[in-house]
Amino acid sequence: MPAAYEQYLVPVVFRPFAEDMVAKAAALRPRRILELAAGTGVLTSHLLDIASAPEVTATDLNEAMVAFGSARAPGAVWRQADAQRLPFPGGGFDLVVCQFGVMFLPDRVAAFTDVRRVLAPGGRFLFSTWGPLGTHAFEVALQAGLERAFPVDPPRFFPTVPHGYADPAVVVADLAAAGLAVEEEQELTLQGRAASIADLATGYLTGTPVRAAVEARGDASAVRATVVEEMTARLGPGPVSAPMTAYVFRAAA
Numbered sequence: 001m002p003a004a005y006e007q008y009l010v011p012v013v014f015r016p017f018a019e020d021m022v023a024k025a026a027a028l029r030p031r032r033i034l035e036l037a038a039g040t041g042v043l044t045s046h047l048l049d050i051a052s053a054p055e056v057t058a059t060d061l062n063e064a065m066v067a068f069g070s071a072r073a074p075g076a077v078w079r080q081a082d083a084q085r086l087p088f089p090g091g092g093f094d095l096v097v098c099q100f101g102v103m104f105l106p107d108r109v110a111a112f113t114d115v116r117r118v119l120a121p122g123g124r125f126l127f128s129t130w131g132p133l134g135t136h137a138f139e140v141a142l143q144a145g146l147e148r149a150f151p152v153d154p155p156r157f158f159p160t161v162p163h164g165y166a167d168p169a170v171v172v173a174d175l176a177a178a179g180l181a182v183e184e185e186q187e188l189t190l191q192g193r194a195a196s197i198a199d200l201a202t203g204y205l206t207g208t209p210v211r212a213a214v215e216a217r218g219d220a221s222a223v224r225a226t227v228v229e230e231m232t233a234r235l236g237p238g239p240v241s242a243p244m245t246a247y248v249f250r251a252a253a
């Protein structure tokens, strides 16, 4: 899964936001950075280039992601960790950063409370969530394809998980419950550029948790053909560029 995520999804969907987030991180001039839910390390490798930050610690729940990321961005210290229970002493980081990870956490208030614990005085928490599904043109087309391929009980992963924490007021309230105040909140729409819609579909079907639902159905190639057909009908075969909307928050204790 990490290899497919890295090859097909990162360049189109995640790298544009990592380039924006590293600029926001660098402006804070942090020395010790902790990254949560770092995945394959697209943001990590950018964080390592921040001149003020000699120490980057990258974590993810998934051991396979940690193995992939530590090979891709070996300048960081990599560690398997659940963002809801951080294995670090209090007060050790100037910046905690998390790109498109908090939506996966069942207990966000617990996670934000632990972020506050590990922040040094004056430290910041910088993170992003996706907007509603309808603001992400690639994933609207993907979900339509999945609903065609699975007319009964289609996978609901995309509307309910990546796009299931898409109300900024709820995010701000969860931060407040953890003792964190929002300093800046931005709605950010960037263009994703996909050379091939078929490759992008492969990334979504093999590099995300949807893979299990597709494999359970037993005929993955038929599912892929239907999804590619629907995505192509909506977006063209590629190259195609499409808008993707995120919310980016900066919070402090």
Ligand SMILES: C[S@@+](CC[C@H](N)C(=O)[O-])C[C@H]1O[C@@H](n2cnc3c(N)ncnc32)[C@H](O)[C@@H]1O
Pocket (backbone or CB within 6 Å): 010, 014, 036, 037, 038, 039, 040, 041, 042, 043, 059, 060, 061, 062, 065, 081, 082, 083, 084, 098, 099, 100, 101, 104, 105
């Ligand atoms: C959409 S990916 C984002 C990865 C990376 N930040 C990026 O921008 O490419 C979400 C990541 O969250 C991780 N994750 C899910 N639940 C987690 C948890 N409880 N604690 C830490 N990481 C978690 C997954 O393993 C996955 O790598």
